[in-house]
Amino acid sequence: MEATLDAFMTSADQGDRAAADTLFDSLYSELHRMARRELAKQGPFQSLGVTTLLHEAYLSISGRDGAVFPDRARFMAYASRVMRGLIIDDVRRRQSQKRGGLFEVTSLGTDQAESVADAQELGHIGDALDELAKVDADLAQIVDLKFFCGFSFAEIAAMRGVSERTVQRDWEKGRLYLHQAIADPRRIA
Numbered sequence: 001m002e003a004t005l006d007a008f009m010t011s012a013d014q015g016d017r018a019a020a021d022t023l024f025d026s027l028y029s030e031l032h033r034m035a036r037r038e039l040a041k042q043g044p045f046q047s048l049g050v051t052t053l054l055h056e057a058y059l060s061i062s063g064r065d066g067a068v069f070p071d072r073a074r075f076m077a078y079a080s081r082v083m084r085g086l087i088i089d090d091v092r093r094r095q096s097q098k099r100g101g102l103f104e105v106t107s108l109g110t111d112q113a114e115s116v117a118d119a120q121e122l123g124h125i126g127d128a129l130d131e132l133a134k135v136d137a138d139l140a141q142i143v144d145l146k147f148f149c150g151f152s153f154a155e156i157a158a159m160r161g162v163s164e165r166t167v168q169r170d171w172e173k174g175r176l177y178l179h180q181a182i183a184d185p186r187r188i189a
Helices: 002-013 017-041 050-062 072-098 119-133 137-148 153-160 164-183
Strands: none
Touching: 002 017, 017 050, 017 137, 017 153, 050 072, 072 119, 072 137, 072 164, 119 137, 119 164, 137 153, 137 164, 153 164
C-alpha cells in the first residue's frame, strides 16, 4: 500500500492530474480525520466545517507550485500546515469582525469559554511553527505529524525510516523550541 502511495505521489509531482486525484482519494479518510481533530481543538464555535476545511486544503494543495512530496509523511505534514493556516486565517478573520467589522453574536457558556482558541495565541503557534521550519524543517515536520496529524511516535518513525527514540528526541526538541518561541514572541521576527 505504501509503495502504491509513493508511486502516485511521484506521478502527481510530475504533473499527472489523475494520479493526484487518486492520491487524494486514497488519503481522504485520513485527511478527514485530521481536519476533524484540528477543528475540535478550536472548540465548538469554529465557523469552518470539516468538509469545508478539507476541500479548501485540497484546493490549496492542488494549486501549489514547486512543492514536492516524495513520501506520505511529507504530504501529510504539508496538508497539516495548510489546514492549520486555513484555521488561523479563519480565526483572524472572525477576530477582525469582532473589532469593528461584521458582528457575530454567540452564546457562550462559562464551561466552554476556556476551550475556544485565542486568536493571538493561535497566531503565535502558527508563526512559531513557521519559524521552526526555517530553522529545522525536520523538527517542524515531526511536530506537524505528531501534534496536527495525530500520528504516534512509532508511525512517524516508520514513515521517516528512523528509530522511535529518535522521533521522541526530535519531538522534545521541537516542543522546547515552540514553548520558548511562544513564551517570548519577540524571538519570532
